[in-house]
Amino acid sequence: MTGSPHEELNERLVALLRRDGRAPIVDLAAELGVPRSVVRARLRELRESGDVAIVAMAHPAVLDLDVGCHLSIKVDGSTQGVVEHLLAADNVTLVSLVSGEYHIVVELRARDQRELFDAVEEIRLSNAVSEVCTLVYVDVLRSPFAVAARPAQMRLDEVDVAIVHRLQDDGRMPFRELAEAVGVSESTARTRTLALLEREVMRISTITRRGARTRNMAMGLGLHVRGYSDDLVATILEIPGVEFLATTIGNYDMIGTVSGNSLPALQRVAEQVRSSPDVTGICTWVHLDFVRETYRLPLGNTRAPVGE
CATH class of the missing domain: 1.10.10.10 (Winged helix-like DNA-binding domain superfamily/Winged helix DNA-binding domain)
Structure with a gap:
């Protein structure tokens, strides 16, 4: 179309x-x-x-949130109560209502496996939740960040933290306004911002409202593969529309998100992925409503050295 x-x-x-x-x-x-x-x-x-927001996306390592997972949640009855509970958690970066066997897809970030386990367990114990399928990220191969690795060594001070949080509200804020908001000179605001970007502590990108004037629909992919290889990863990442890709531990070997302008466009992407001889199985689900899709980090927690 x-x-x-x-x-x-x-x-x-x-x-x-x-x-x-x-x-x-x-x-x-x-x-x-x-x-x-x-x-x-x-x-x-x-x-x-509101179709597009241009914001700073701070790397999860800024909060030492190095452990991530993808949850597929099955709910008895209405999803509203479960969604409201999920939205109250700071470590939930994505909540989406989806088609298929499961009803809600969630992305969680945690400091370690114990914290991740406790967060998943709290969701699992909800009376309205009948089943939770957990996929733990091993390597994030494509994400909203420029690279998946931890940022280069960098110690954030209060000025850096203030800049990150201001740019999380408006990634295109002029340096003059940013300087006034943070309480530093314009040259300092410029230098600090460029350093944060260069060291990949954050990147400034767009978050689009799905299905609005950007005509951007999304579909999730769960892949079973014959064996992990750099060639397989390169083949998938070269397919237009692949927004996210990670290797996982759980029910699938890899998980991804693809975007397109229509359901047939999403299907074409899925077929391209399925045609790889190393992909032995594929499961898909359509994102019906992104209730939360944010990379904003809670204020006041960004104090630890990054990359150390």
């Missing part, structure tokens, strides 16, 4: 901002081949509508 020129330009703009959320208007206009006034107007329209 082909969208209107307006929609297609929006998607191209969002793709560029996903790569660099602070890209200057003049650079975006040059890559899109349209006047700067058009880019400025489209960007303002997308942000004011």
